[in-house]
Amino acid sequence: MADLWQVTLVSPPYETWTYGLPSHFPPLSPGQRVIIPFGKSHRAGVVVGPAEAAPRGVEIKNMIWPLELSPLLDQDFVDMAVNLASRQMVHVGRILEIALPRGLRTAAVTFKVDRHMTERNLPATMRPPDIVRVKDRDRAALVDLWLEGRMRVRINAKKEAEERYVSLESDPPWAVRPNAKRQLRLLEHLMENGPQSLYSLRHTLGDWAPDVAVKLEGAGVVRLGELTADHMAEIDGAGQNGADDPGCEFALTDEQRTALDEMTETLESGGGAHLVHGVTGSGKTVLYMEMARLLLEQGRSVLFLAPEVALACQLYRTVARRFPHFRTIFYHGYQSPKKREASFRELAGGEDPVLVVGTRSAVFLPLPNLGMVVMDEEHDESFKQEDRLAYHAKEVAWFRTGRSKGLLLLGSATPDVKTFQAASAGRIRVSTLKERVGDARLPDVELVNIAELGSSKQLLSDRVREAVRETVKAGEQVIVMLNRRGYAPLMYCLDCGETVRCPDCEVGMTYHKGRERLVCHYCGRTYSYPLTCRKCGGVNFIPMGEGTERLEEALTDLLPEDAKVLRLDRDATRRQERLEEILGAFGRGEAQVLVGTQMISKGHHFPGVTLVVVADGDLGLNLPDYRSSERTFQLLVQVAGRAGRGEHPGRVLIQTRNPDHPIWKEILGGDYQGFFDREASRRNMFRYPPFSHMALVRISFPADYDNGPAALSLMGEVLREQGRALGISVLGPAPAPLSMLRGRKRFNCLLKSDDWGKVRGLYAAMARANPDPRKVRTGLDLDPLSTL
């Protein structure tokens, strides 16, 4: 028998199976990609190691062909995947699926061989099934050709077609038949979620989606293709008007010099995590660059991670300008798969130190001799992937820098409470920057009590209205943030007092006036408006509460005729070019007021803005989630930073109904330490993270699966009983916020423990008790961002 290898499938069912290596091939190495026969078809897999013996009762098949001459991934990369998989309690293949760009996971490839092989009646191009049919005597020659590098692999063009993005070409109402349910479904989906690749559409909506998209393209309603130049400009250019690399032109301050010494010390004492806690504008970027220079001199690579594309782009420009003679690579999820694949291959094949800047997914890139990972704005929630498989880039970066004795540099003005706790407890080192570089000044932040406004129709107080009017009159600009899109979050039926709720999610549906629809912000379900009340058949609804759309209307009424108000939220930027249009117009001063959701809080830099209004500062505070204060603190400190970035001093007004809440003093004074102390003691008292280990267990089954509820209660019982024995507190199972998704009923269970190992043990016990794993799916989210 040929020698046996363990091969991990990088697509469902993600399992690791045993395959034989055909004769004539030299031994394989872990990290080598191969094409394997799988059932009636073939798949791509990754060799994770040699197999000791064949499993009993199965007939071992031979692999078809390797996908590259030398392993794409090294042992460290495989170890990382294995380690992460065991921590997340998933198959290794699921980690590899996330880590590899799509082109490196597909088995839809064609092998092209040098022409002279055709003399042996072999075709010049072969697909995997053709290779299986090659006669033994030709096979040896083919292997020789492969080893000489005269047989190449090319990804099939048909697969690439699935990578095209679908985006809306026109606004609703669309020119489609009103009973074309699938077409409307797809259009609404694009409306809610922005441009999507055909691949992800097929995944979220169903196999019909690509065909429907092509049909809609024919009708001219959607666009199909690469992301447009407009969209890339929007992504790449969003930071262009920003004051990037603050402080680069200054000599290092004493504070910065001290921080630099401290970071160097951490690096030289064997690496590990190091927090740079510095107020906005204190020159953290300069420190990143200085450390990067140090590492490059040692011949080590550096990875920079930013929470979103626009910020990553800004950082990339700084890096490229600072190190013009080094190889720099930019990597993010909106790039074409071709580009991502090329970057991945280039890195995997290289040995020289390289600088990479990217977003979350870049944490998996195979950097040669990794010396440092920088995570800018480390508190940002985008570093954690929540859908599909829950992983945090910080965890991956921690593992990788740990392996290579590198430095994990975490930078933020408002660090993650968990990170700061680790720093306070002395588990990671911290450098603090208290001063701003140059003579930039933090804006004045004031509270506006709106408690007495009650439920009257106006959300904006007289004081804020006056301030907005005055600012506009003075020729300056205003940003108003309301973290709630739509016109009104609730619609009341005047006849029976019922509110319109989503039948799947049971939450109130938000009225979107411009779209003439009611939208569920959880699942995206929409009803057209006007509509009739489900309970009493009435047709008279009144909108309650306020969203950005209504606020835009109110501000337009407030200001003189010639003043212009723009709105920036997910609805307004649904069509690709819109974001750039809006930001551009506001930046050029064509409008005086910009209303928006938290989208406006990040990265953009408008020198003309002297007033920032937070319309509802309490919005995030009252959520029943243990991280809501932290989120509010971080968001409001960020938003406040939008004011007074030009010559004129800035002013921030925050409206609240609870002016006595202690968080305001901390936000007004930019007092992170004060906030942290209070928050830490509260979390300690209630055993919330970081003083406990929290995990979310997700359980789902098809809505029409009769045994589902019984299976759920059985598994819930196992969790509670065995949880009690392990000292783990168990909450639930309770219906998830999105209780129905794609025909599946979803439930959550919250675990609180003193140990991750126990959590994994309990989850494993529950999974064993699953009566039908095919129907009842489970997932584990360690340290969830939200417990909702």
Added chain:
DNA sequence: AGCACGCCGACT
């Protein structure tokens, strides 16, 4: 994820 098997509706 693919691909086959298998069971019910609209057509040559």
Added chain:
DNA sequence: GTCGGCGTGCTC
């Protein structure tokens, strides 16, 4: 009578 829709099951 068949063609073909997608539910279900399996893959070293």
